[in-house]
Amino acid sequence: MRVDVFTIFPDYLAPLELSLIGKARGTGALDLRATDLRDFTHDVHRTVDDTPYGGGPGMVMRPEPWGQALDTVLTPSSLLLVPSPAGRRFDQAMAHELALEEHLVFACGRYEGIDQRVLSHASGVCRVQEVSLGDYVLFGGEVAVLVVLEAVTRLLPGVLGNADSLLEESHAAGLLEAPMYTKPAEWRGHGVPEILRSGDHAKIARWRRDQALLRTAQQRPDLLKQCYDTLDKRDLATL
Numbered sequence: 524m525r526v527d528v529f530t531i532f533p534d535y536l537a538p539l540e541l542s543l544i545g546k547a548r549g550t551g552a553l554d555l556r557a558t559d560l561r562d563f564t565h566d567v568h569r570t571v572d573d574t575p576y577g578g579g580p581g582m583v584m585r586p587e588p589w590g591q592a593l594d595t596v597l598t599p600s601s602l603l604l605v606p607s608p609a610g611r612r613f614d615q616a617m618a619h620e621l622a623l624e625e626h627l628v629f630a631c632g633r634y635e636g637i638d639q640r641v642l643s644h645a646s647g648v649c650r651v652q653e654v655s656l657g658d659y660v661l662f663g664g665e666v667a668v669l670v671v672l673e674a675v676t677r678l679l680p681g682v683l684g685n686a687d688s689l690l691e692e693s694h695a696a697g698l699l700e701a702p703m704y705t706k707p708a709e710w711r712g713h714g715v716p717e718i719l720r721s722g723d724h725a726k727i728a729r730w731r732r733d734q735a736l737l738r739t740a741q742q743r744p745d746l747l748k749q750c751y752d753t754l755d756k757r758d759l760a761t762l
């Protein structure tokens with residue numbers, strides 16, 4: 524997957540060099556390039572913003588640098604993602620959709636956002652999707668890029684060493700995960716559920732499924748409602 528990110532703070536994306544994303548870049552699963560939007564300005568101050576038409580607080584990002592920047596990468600097969608408080612809520616389903624794309628382009632806004640004509644013009648070239656992390660306002664889009672790219676990269680083939688963890692996720696799709704434990708068996712007076720040390724994999728799987736159901740019912744009943752139709756009689760007996 525090829526990913527282009529345009530931002531006035533390219534260093535903000537340095538964490539993408541680390542950990543599994545860094546590994547995905549090393550194996551070629553992810554070809555990621557961050558470019559400074561100011562490279563597409565031509566004035567001595569490298570200006571990317573200006574006052575909003577119609578008045579109002581703050582500044583708006585000028586269309587010209589964005590137009591020239593996006594001209595260098597957008598093709599009809601690109602998907603332009605524009606982080607925004609007004610965007611489609613990012614979730615695991617969207618992460619799976621994005622993991623199938625061949626070319627993602629992120630336009631990271633700052634200030635009060637990007638001149639709307641940039642998105643309008645781009646939608647004549649490729650698909651454009653505004654994306655939101657949630658109902659709160661950040662300073663800009665870079666944090667959204669870090670979140671989206673981490674969630675998408677772990678879904679790319681070969682990135683997660685143990686493919687089973689993805690299978691686990693798909694099986695438990697929609698439910699919260701069961702509690703996890705590791706050594707030591709006794710820690711500050713807290714033990715580990717005996718079933719997990721029984722070696723009986725069928726019983727362990729059932730226990731984990733029950734824990735996931737109960738945890739979801741308790742902490743995220745909205746999720747349980749969404750996947751209620753997928754529950755079998757044994758699941759319903761647990762609830």
Ligand SMILES: Nc1cc(-c2ccc3ccn(Cc4ccc(CN5CCCCC5)cc4)c3c2)n[nH]1
Pocket residue numbers: 606607608609631632633634635636637654655656657658659660661662663664667
């Ligand atoms: N999920 C999420 C994504 C973002 C995000 C993404 C990209 C940019 C680019 C700039 N900002 C900051 C900003 C955006 C908009 C306003 C105006 N708006 C007026 C009405 C009430 C809400 C705010 C103020 C500041 C961004 C914020 N925040 N949260």
